[in-house]
Amino acid sequence: QKEVEQNSGPLSVPEGAIASLNCTYSDRGSQSFFWYRQYSGKSPELIMFIYSNGDKEDGRFTAQLNKASQYVSLLIRDSQPSDSATYLCAVNMEYGNKLVFGAGTILRVKS
Amino acid sequence: DAGVIQSPRHEVTEMGQEVTLRCKPISGHDYLFWYRQTMMRGLELLIYFNNNVPIDDSGMPEDRFSAKMPNASFSTLKIQPSEPRDSAVYFCASTPGWSSGYTFGSGTRLTVV
Numbered sequence: 125q126k127e128v129e130q131n132s133g134p135l136s137v138p139e140g141a142i143a144s145l146n147c148t149y150s151d152r153g154s155q156s157f158f159w160y161r162q163y164s165g166k167s168p169e170l171i172m173f174i175y176s177n178g179d180k181e182d183g184r185f186t187a188q189l190n191k192a193s194q195y196v197s198l199l200i201r202d203s204q205p206s207d208s209a210t211y212l213c214a215v216n217m218e219y220g221n222k223l224v225f226g227a228g229t230i231l232r233v234k235s
Numbered sequence: 236d237a238g239v240i241q242s243p244r245h246e247v248t249e250m251g252q253e254v255t256l257r258c259k260p261i262s263g264h265d266y267l268f269w270y271r272q273t274m275m276r277g278l279e280l281l282i283y284f285n286n287n288v289p290i291d292d293s294g295m296p297e298d299r300f301s302a303k304m305p306n307a308s309f310s311t312l313k314i315q316p317s318e319p320r321d322s323a324v325y326f327c328a329s330t331p332g333w334s335s336g337y338t339f340g341s342g343t344r345l346t347v348v
Contacts, residue, residue, distance in 0.1 A: 160336075167340060167342050168278070168326075169339070173336050214336075216333060222283060222291060223268075223280070225270075225278040226277070227277040
């Protein structure tokens with residue numbers, strides 16, 4: 125089992141729709157969870173982090189965490205073509221104190 | 236702040252040559268990480284430092300890879316000798332602490348021919 129798993133996609137949504145990106149992780153002791161956006165040819169950019177169960181909203185982005193199910197998600201409301209990128213889920217593993225990244229989900233927003 | 240600065244941006248070298256990648260973390264960030272990204276394997280952690288001390292190098296693929304952090308503002312990742320399978324984008328990242336996310340540099344695209 126991979127430490128952090130994501131559906132590679134691509135996930136295609138029409139402009140204005142809600143994009144839902146999902147991630148599961150293996151280390152039950154993990155405490156910190158991050159979402160990064162990576163445009164083609166660029167470096168990963170932090171867009172959201174969440175530590176507690178429930179939802180955290182920041183503008184058009186909402187991160188959701190369910191530690192019991194070891195599941196974290198990212199919702200993007202009113203998706204724009206500029207949101208087209210690869211979204212990386214990252215989990216701070218309890219062991220070794222290091223950030224492990226999923227393989228990323230490619231999101232395509234069609235205008 | 237100028238962010239995490241990496242050099243060079245691109246490096247093309249012949250198999251067997253030594254390659255040195257450089258990184259300047261954000262001032263005040265006590266943690267520095269070296270990652271490698273490929274299509275097949277995604278982002279892989281190679282090594283990380285805390286206060287200039289290597290903490291976990293379990294991701295370093297083999298003895299051909301070495302990393303140093305002589306001071307708080309500079310780190311190097313060296314590959315000697317380089318091989319075509321080392322071709323990837325190498326990212327350096329830094330953070331002030333575990334509860335914070337990492338800030339990545341622009342990366343070095345390495346091509347070994």
